[in-house]
Amino acid sequence: MEEIKIDLKNLVKRVDTDKMGDFITYDESRCDGCGRCALVCSFNLWSLKEGKARLAPNYREHCLECAGCWEICEAEAIDFWYPKGGTGVVIEYG
Amino acid sequence: MEEYDVVVVGAGPGGSMAAKTAAEKGLKTVFLERGREPGEKNSSGCGLGQRWWKDYPELMEKIKDLPSARKVEMVVINLFDEHDRLRYRSGTTGSDLCANRWPGGMDGVSVYRKDLDPFLAGLAVSAGAELRTSTLVSDVIMDDGAVTGVKTEDGESIKAGVVIAADGAMSTMARKSGMRNRWGGGCTLVPQLDFSCDSKRMDDVIGNAEWVWFGPLYGTYQVNFRDGFHIGAGQWLRPDWDDKPLDMMKKLVQMPPFQAMCRAIDAKPREYQAHLLPWLKKPPKTYTAGMMLVGDAAGFPCPLEAEGIWHAITSGKIAAQTAAWALSKGDVSERKLTEYERRWKASDLGKEHEFGEEFVNLWDASVFDPKLMVRQVQLLLEFSMLHPFSIVFDWGDAHMDCFNQHLEHFLDLIPEFGEFGSTYLKPMARGIWPRNVKHVLLMAKPRVPVLKHLSDERYFKVMARLSKKIAPFLDPGAKQDAPLPRGSL
Numbered sequence: 001m002e003e004i005k006i007d008l009k010n011l012v013k014r015v016d017t018d019k020m021g022d023f024i025t026y027d028e029s030r031c032d033g034c035g036r037c038a039l040v041c042s043f044n045l046w047s048l049k050e051g052k053a054r055l056a057p058n059y060r061e062h063c064l065e066c067a068g069c070w071e072i073c074e075a076e077a078i079d080f081w082y083p084k085g086g087t088g089v090v091i092e093y094g
Numbered sequence: 095m096e097e098y099d100v101v102v103v104g105a106g107p108g109g110s111m112a113a114k115t116a117a118e119k120g121l122k123t124v125f126l127e128r129g130r131e132p133g134e135k136n137s138s139g140c141g142l143g144q145r146w147w148k149d150y151p152e153l154m155e156k157i158k159d160l161p162s163a164r165k166v167e168m169v170v171i172n173l174f175d176e177h178d179r180l181r182y183r184s185g186t187t188g189s190d191l192c193a194n195r196w197p198g199g200m201d202g203v204s205v206y207r208k209d210l211d212p213f214l215a216g217l218a219v220s221a222g223a224e225l226r227t228s229t230l231v232s233d234v235i236m237d238d239g240a241v242t243g244v245k246t247e248d249g250e251s252i253k254a255g256v257v258i259a260a261d262g263a264m265s266t267m268a269r270k271s272g273m274r275n276r277w278g279g280g281c282t283l284v285p286q287l288d289f290s291c292d293s294k295r296m297d298d299v300i301g302n303a304e305w306v307w308f309g310p311l312y313g314t315y316q317v318n319f320r321d322g323f324h325i326g327a328g329q330w331l332r333p334d335w336d337d338k339p340l341d342m343m344k345k346l347v348q349m350p351p352f353q354a355m356c357r358a359i360d361a362k363p364r365e366y367q368a369h370l371l372p373w374l375k376k377p378p379k380t381y382t383a384g385m386m387l388v389g390d391a392a393g394f395p396c397p398l399e400a401e402g403i404w405h406a407i408t409s410g411k412i413a414a415q416t417a418a419w420a421l422s423k424g425d426v427s428e429r430k431l432t433e434y435e436r437r438w439k440a441s442d443l444g445k446e447h448e449f450g451e452e453f454v455n456l457w458d459a460s461v462f463d464p465k466l467m468v469r470q471v472q473l474l475l476e477f478s479m480l481h482p483f484s485i486v487f488d489w490g491d492a493h494m495d496c497f498n499q500h501l502e503h504f505l506d507l508i509p510e511f512g513e514f515g516s517t518y519l520k521p522m523a524r525g526i527w528p529r530n531v532k533h534v535l536l537m538a539k540p541r542v543p544v545l546k547h548l549s550d551e552r553y554f555k556v557m558a559r560l561s562k563k564i565a566p567f568l569d570p571g572a573k574q575d576a577p578l579p580r581g582s583l
Contacts, residue, residue, distance in 0.1 A: 004347060004356050004363065006287070011366035015130075040331065042285060042340050042368055065135075066368035067264045068283040071276050072331045080264060084247060085128040086228030093288040093322060093365045094137025094207040 008042065012064065013090045020060045020083035024069070028052055030077035037069040037078060045069075053077070065089050098122045100417050101244055101254035102223075103231045103267050105132040105215045108389030108406030109260030113218035113225075115414035116258075121421065123223040124252065125215075125260075126244070128230040133211030136262075137286055137367040138403065139326060141166060141204045141304050141317045144187075145404055147196035149442070153214075158200070160209040162319045165302040166202035167193075172351065174309030175475065176468045180351040182478055185303075204304065204317050214407070231261065234270045240383035240427070241271050256417040256426050257385040260410060263370035265391035273382055280374040280393065282328035282400070285340045287347070289361040293321035299358045307352065310467040312342040322364060328371055328400065330462070340368075373400045375451040380435055383428040386413040394443065397450035398457075405443055412437050448577065449525060456518045469510055476504040524566075524578040531567040 033051035038044065042064055045056045056062070065088055070080035100116040102109045105127035113125035129135040146154045157163060173182040187201050195201075219225050235243035235251055243253040244267070259267030263281060268274050296318065305316035307325070314327045325346065329339040346352055355361070370390075377393040380386060388394070389406030396405060416434040420426045438444055460466060478484055479500040488496045535557055540546050545553050558565040566572065566582045 004353055004361070006344070006347060006363045006366075008287075008366045011287075011363055013365070034333075036333070036335070039336070039338060040283060042338070042366075064366075064368045066283060066285075067370055068331060068368065070264070071281050071283070071370055072335075073276075074278075074333060076275070081232070081266065082128055082230055082264070085230035086130045089367075090129075090134050091137045091365070091367050092134070092206075092208055093319075093324065094133070094140070094286070094367055 009062065012062075013092065014061070014088055015090055016084075016087040017060050020087045023065070023081050023083040023088075024055060024059060024063070025079045025081075026053070026055050027077045027079075030075045032075045032077075034075070036072045036074075040068040040072045042066070060088075063089075095243075095251045095253050096124075097253040098124050099255040099421055100124075100258060100414065101252055101256075102126070102258045102260055103244060104260035104262060104389075104391075105129075105218075105225060105227075106136050106211060106260060106262065106389065106406065107214050107403045108391075108410040109258070110211070110214035110218045111407035111410035112258045112260060112388055112414040113223035114214070114221045115411045116417060117218060117221035117223040119414070119418040121255075121414075121418060123218075125218060125223055125225055126229045126231050126246070126252075127215070127225065127227045130228050131212060132215040132225075132227070133207040133209075136207045136211060137369050138207065138371075139286075139315055139317045139324075139401070140207055140210065140403065141202055141401070142210075142403060143202045143401055144192070144195060145442070146202065147200070149404070149408065151197075153217075154203065157205055157210065157213065158203045160205050160213060162206040162209050162321070164204050164296075164318050164320050165200050166204055166304050166318075167200065167302040168304075170303050170305045172305060172307045173471060173474060174307070174349070175471055176310045178309065178349060180349075181471075181475055184478065202304075204319050206319055206322075210403075231266060234267055234385070236271065241267075241385035254384070255421050258388060258410070258413045258417065259385055259391050260388045260406070261391050263372050263390045265387065267385065268387055268391055271382055271385060273387070274378055277331075277372055277374070277393070279330065279332045280372060282330050282371045282373045283339055283368060284326050284328040284371050285343055285366070285368040286324050286326035287343055287363060288322060288324040288365040288367070289356065290322045290364040291362075292360040295359040296321065296323075299355070307346050307349075308471075310471055311464050312345055313461050314343060314346045323361070324365075328373070330373065330458070331370075371395060371400055371402065373397065373454065375454045377447065380409075380438070381428065381431040383431070384426050386416065386431060386434045388413045394447075396446055397453040398446075405446075408441065408443050409438055412441060412443070449522065452518075452522045452525075456522070459514065459518050466514065469507065473504070473507045473511065476500060476507060480504060520583075524580065524583050526567070526577075527575050528567040528569075528572045528578075529574040531564060535564075 035048045037046040043062045067080040099121035100123045102125035116123040168185045168188045230247045232247040233245040307314045327342040372393040374393045380392045388409040394405040395402035554568045558568040
């Protein structure tokens with residue numbers, strides 16, 4: 001029998017991603033370039049360029065809304081609030 | 095502006111229980127959920143443990159019949175060695191004490207949140223609470239330092255006699271009211287991977303059990319539902335952290351025994367989630383003027399195994415009862431709401447958190463220390479060789495020689511845990527009930543030549559004089575079935 005393979009990006013359901021609004025805000029001037037946001041994100045939506053973190057512009061389409069990036073950011077450069085009610089990730093088997 | 099006695103933010107288990115309790119007390123109550131329906135924004139292990147039978151039997155009678163429910167009668171621990179070989183499978187929670195505690199010998203129930211959350215919210219609605227879905231609360235209304243209501247993202251203001259914040263680990267209410275911001279090291283991130291399965295094959299292969307996969311570099315829980323399961327692995331989000339929690343889980347998925355299990359129950363990856371889970375030594379302040387925090391928002395998950403739903407509904411209930419009391423007195427000041435903390439600390443919830451520091455330190459230093467875990471797995475495997483079944487099946491030499499070789503190996507491993515034991519296990523000794531210490535001493539008494547003729551009372555007095563370490567347990571004033579206070583040993 002075939003080995004189980006996992007394609008995580010296809011295992012997340014979302015609704016109305018165009019209506020989610022901006023739920024992650026990032027203050028580059030506070031960023032100390034530690035890179036932990038990049039490490040914590042399941043879908044690599046944060047990357048490090050020239051000593052500063054960058055958030056993928058299309059993060060709404062992939063973000064799990066876990067807020068790991070907010071919690072790990074000691075410099076408090078990242079703020080996370082929930083997306084608009086009734087939009088975003090839908091967990092059917094949580 | 096609409097006005098309610100109680101506004102509950104969040105319709106997870108904590109919020110629904112708070113809304114239900116408040117409505118039953120005749121308070122005008124609304125609870126606000128950001129999802130299109132309760133449960134669709136929530137994930138957790140969601141194995142509802144034994145205590146639910148003790149505290150919420152009327153709920154458990156119904157929860158056990160929800161569509162995704164699976165009974166839990168034991169926990170199967172799968173132990174890997176440092177070479178990734180599956181070496182040991184063991185069951186826990188299987189003693190006759192566990193089996194006879196609750197109706198039908200049922201220890202617990204695992205159920206998906208899509209079943210549990212709407213069920214609990216439905217009870218609150220039946221009790222008279224108003225539920226609003228797809229409603230995101232984005233701010234608190236503050237008046238002279240006190241929380242007096244909430245604002246939705248659409249700009250609606252809702253006035254509240256008391257706000258109960260059940261809005262999860264990232265609690266907007268706690269943050270906007272200035273109670274706290276990040277957890278700052280006390281919070282874990284838990285990726286969770288769900289699989290669909292053939293339910294009949296699960297009955298045959300998995301049975302009524304939770305599984306745990308445990309090895310030197312990972313510890314992953316597997317919660318089993320009627321026709322699916324999910325695995326999850328949490329890790330504290332701290333600066334020294336240098337790995338993705340997700341990688342632990344990916345590693346487990348590649349393990350041949352895990353793949354074999356998947357084949358046997360026709361498991362297919364179905365959903366991926368990740369959530370924050372506060373796992374704290376001590377919950378921070380849980381109230382401010384006009385507002386109480388419950389569940390994950392308050393940092394209540396169990397400091398030993400991080401189960402949080404019982405803690406959420408228990409704190410939700412206590413918060414609503416406190417709200418009713420404070421409103422009846424016409425005083426919801428911060429000073430008045432200290433009553434909330436007093437009540438939860440005096441409840442079973444507080445009892446669990448009494449050992450928060452010891453429990454979290456223990457985990458931190460053991461499961462989350464890969465080097466020690468290699469040795470710990472060896473110790474556990476060797477320990478498992480010392481019970482009669484194992485010795486029967488080790489035929490490497492004459493049986494009594496085998497026994498002695500294993501005993502020798504086990505004794506050789508123990509000193510490596512000396513420092514670990516004195517640092518992390520010893521502080522928990524105060525948790526042993528005095529009457530159990532007395533029980534052991536009485537078992538030894540007939541074998542102690544000089545003391546065996548003394549009365550029990552006199553014998554305990556002599557023993558207390560002989561050992562300062564056991565003296566606090568023998569103090570006539572010590573409560574017989576409760577831990578000794580911190581620092582008493």
